[in-house]
Amino acid sequence: MVGKLHRISEFFPVTIEEALRNYKVLTEEEIRPAAEFIRSCVRLDPSERLTAEEIVQHPWLSSPI
Structure with missing residues (x-):
């Protein structure tokens, strides 16, 4: 029997x-x-993620809106 996911x-x-x-x-x-930017913060491998220091200095956060 094969079903469908609702x-x-x-x-x-x-x-x-x-x-x-x-x-x-x-x-x-x-x-x-x-x-x-988000992708670089949530990488599965912690060694590939941005550090806290890199996050606060990231251009996406520091550039004017």
């Missing part, structure tokens, strides 16, 4: 860009740099 769309992951786009807070030009 509400399957709830299980599909979205990209960080799609999530940011859905919030409608950033402009289209801001979405990619923001997503790259």
